[in-house]
Amino acid sequence: MKNPQKCLLAVMIAVFSVTGAFSQNKAKNPPIFSQAIYQGDDQVYKDHPLEEDEFYSPILQGCYPDPSITRKGEDYYMVHSSFAMFPGVPIFHSNDLVNWTQIGHVLDRKSQLKVHDTGISAGIYAPDIIYNENNDTFYMIVTQFAGGIGNMVVKTKDPKEGWSDPYKLEFGGIDPALFFDEDGKAYVVHNDAPDRGKELYNGHRVIKIWEYDMEADQVIKGTDKIIVDGGVDLSQKPIWIEAPHIYKKNGKYYLMCAEGGTGDWHSEVVFVSDAPKGPYIPAPSNPILTQRYFAKDRKNKVDWAGHADLVMGPDDKYYGVFLGIRPNDKDRVNSGRETFILPVDWSGNFPVFENGLIPMEPKIKMPKGVINKAGQDGFFPNGNFTYTEDFKSDKLDYRWIGLRGPREDFMAITEKGLEISPFEVNIKEVKPTSTLFYRQMHKNFNFTTTLEFTPQSEEDLAGITCLQSERFNYVFGVTKKGNDKHLVLERTEKGASKILASQKIDAKGPIHLKVEAQGDDYAFSYAVGGADFVNLGGTVSGDILSTNVAGGFTGSLIGLYVTSANDAKPE
The missing domain is CATH 2.115.10.20 (Glycosyl hydrolase domain; family 43)
Incomplete structure (x- = not known):
């Protein structure tokens, strides 16, 4: 019979290793996203309202x-x-x-x-x-x-x-x-x-x-x-x-x-x-x-x-x-x-x-006898629509997806909202990321989220990413510089990153982050303390979010992005 003390010690080491690995992935104060709102506003749907016997094609917008x-x-x-x-x-x-x-x-x-x-x-x-x-x-x-x-x-x-x-x-x-x-x-x-x-x-x-x-x-x-x-x-x-x-x-x-x-x-x-x-x-x-x-x-x-x-x-x-x-x-x-x-x-x-x-x-x-219920009774929306997610349902909507790994590996629904535990991976790495994505479905849209987050170091960041690929993307998030919170906007093209703008912010409560697009013109903005939204970085081009520039086969994805390997450093 094996030595029972050695067996017990081996079990304890194994348990400690597993719980230790879990605790390393579990941030002390993980970011909480309490709401996300996507609004599509394309002119084509205003110019072509539906009659009773019609429906829109595409039937599924986005990627x-x-x-x-x-x-x-x-x-x-x-x-x-x-x-x-x-x-x-x-x-x-x-x-x-x-x-x-x-x-x-x-x-x-x-x-x-x-x-x-x-x-x-x-x-x-x-x-x-x-x-x-x-x-x-x-x-x-x-x-x-x-x-x-x-x-x-x-x-x-x-x-x-x-x-x-x-x-x-x-x-x-x-x-x-x-x-x-x-x-x-x-x-x-x-x-x-x-x-x-x-x-x-x-x-x-x-x-x-x-x-x-x-x-x-x-x-x-x-x-x-x-x-x-x-x-x-x-x-x-x-x-x-x-x-x-x-x-x-x-x-x-x-x-x-x-x-x-x-x-x-x-x-x-x-x-x-x-x-x-x-x-x-x-x-x-x-x-x-x-x-x-x-x-x-x-x-x-x-x-x-x-x-x-x-x-x-x-x-x-x-x-x-x-x-x-x-x-x-x-x-x-x-x-x-x-x-x-x-x-x-x-x-x-x-x-x-x-x-x-x-x-x-x-x-x-439409086929004869069919009634168009798009966007009603649980049916997928099309045309112009607003989708609001408050992250209170036990089962997250299937439209939210991960990249390279299960979303369950990094997220949890809590009383306060969606908690994302950061991976030590940034959005440019070819690894699973701690990012929850929603497809861009319109040429003209805005996407807003509400975030509570206190970064512990400059390696911590939480916010929004607009991503065509690991080599072509924008990052707009909250991080730390010295003892202060900062917002940073980063553009990555062909894998090379550039800080477009950064701003010190005084926000002890939630911060609202927004990305909006009018065709090729994208803009990122933020609001704190009930104030109006403030633009950061001016108007930027959506070129790097297009298949024409970035290559590949995907459409642009809008992500709730969290990392403990941040390399988007405020200037």
């Missing part, structure tokens, strides 16, 4: 790209890319394609999502959700550029009850999608590189298909086949054929893909075959959706449309969800790729997005 949709009975489920955001793959439910409720995230555990050490635009790309009526199971297949995972699939009997851990799939490429045929057979299609030595030009890609073993949840080795080489017309050197989906209608197999890259040449194209593995013949009227041909200065511009998925609507008519962008007055993309919807005419041989080949309008007709 909800790469939509995929499926249906079981009267239930629709839709998912989106989430990159290094945590939890991953937001999932929405609807009964009518107009009114949507977020029911959670598909990847909500560390065992499913391993993005702790990756840049914000890596991680989760292009999820595909599909219901298989053959075994009454939902599948979500996706590429995870993190954790050594690659392509993977998770599944569930009920999307409202959580999803399995991942099944790692043994093939390369990106943008996988599943197809379940009526005979019980299953297939995976995806984007890939051409066979080695056969790449003809930069951006040359192919679409591959594999047979899929549903018992093993794995592709069947040796069954892969290239079914599209390059795109609709290889002689025209089409780029980035991707995001494939197979649909079956009247005994024919239709392969729909994005083509042209995810920028201003983006489009959706379609092919047809008599068999799931081809050969596939392109439709004579491709593309079936694009915004690339129109004047760059058109009013209420929607651009980059593509990456679509189809579903039968409640009125027995097809609809397509897809990504698009709405650039601001400087043609910059700060709100990211958003989720749009259009009816689809499939009365002929091929589907065509209705009004998807002319400049898109901000509103469309």
Whole structure:
């Protein structure tokens, strides 16, 4: 028998180590955010008020790209890319394609999502959700550029009850999608590189298909086949054929893909075959959706449309969800790729997005019999709206997300509000941050929060960040210089930081922090002791919060940011 005193000592050391680590992460006086208010005020919604039979598109504003949709009975489920955001793959439910409720995230555990050490635009790309009526199971297949995972699939009997851990799939490429045929057979299609030595030009890609073993949840080795080489017309050197989906209608197999890259040449194209593995013949009227041909200065511009998925609507008519962008007055993309919807005419041989080949309008007709309840009864808002969060509910709204790690690792709901315990990590590091994020959803908006915080050292900071990535962001927060509280505004571009302004403040009680934008013009301000808001740093450019400047695939995020590794030092 082992020495009992040594065993007891080992247990005590272990307990002390765990509690000691916890206490180091637990700040003595952690920041408390007692309220956050987001207000959107875009002119397009004032100019285009809704009639009773209309709703707005995009249906999801802000960074909800790469939509995929499926249906079981009267239930629709839709998912989106989430990159290094945590939890991953937001999932929405609807009964009518107009009114949507977020029911959670598909990847909500560390065992499913391993993005702790990756840049914000890596991680989760292009999820595909599909219901298989053959075994009454939902599948979500996706590429995870993190954790050594690659392509993977998770599944569930009920999307409202959580999803399995991942099944790692043994093939390369990106943008996988599943197809379940009526005979019980299953297939995976995806984007890939051409066979080695056969790449003809930069951006040359192919679409591959594999047979899929549903018992093993794995592709069947040796069954892969290239079914599209390059795109609709290889002689025209089409780029980035991707995001494939197979649909079956009247005994024919239709392969729909994005083509042209995810920028201003983006489009959706379609092919047809008599068999799931081809050969596939392109439709004579491709593309079936694009915004690339129109004047760059058109009013209420929607651009980059593509990456679509189809579903039968409640009125027995097809609809397509897809990504698009709405650039601001400087043609910059700060709100990211958003989720749009259009009816689809499939009365002929091929589907065509209705009004998807002319400049898109901000509103469309609802399916017959539907009542628009957006922003009411728990349904997701769109158009112009105000969202107020007082952090009093036991369950924090799903719109609030972390970056690279669970929000539960750093936050707690208390009687005073939201308590964030700081990580020794600042916003520029490629690590989990102690930051709670909300997506920018409008060109014109303001975001205000109320903060109680007494920094203990110059390494402590709490406030707001506006973040496009770890290399492009603004930080506006309260820190310490000497024995005094200071506000500081920092701009980081290409990883290089510059203090734009700082101000000593005399605030023993709460401080109100605000960021507001009018298109490309952003401004940061503060208020103490019931006084009016005071600007700090003047008007600054939102350029670094745009995809055009920062690159990557995300939209701008507004964060409640806390750190004990602050490097934004007041001047």
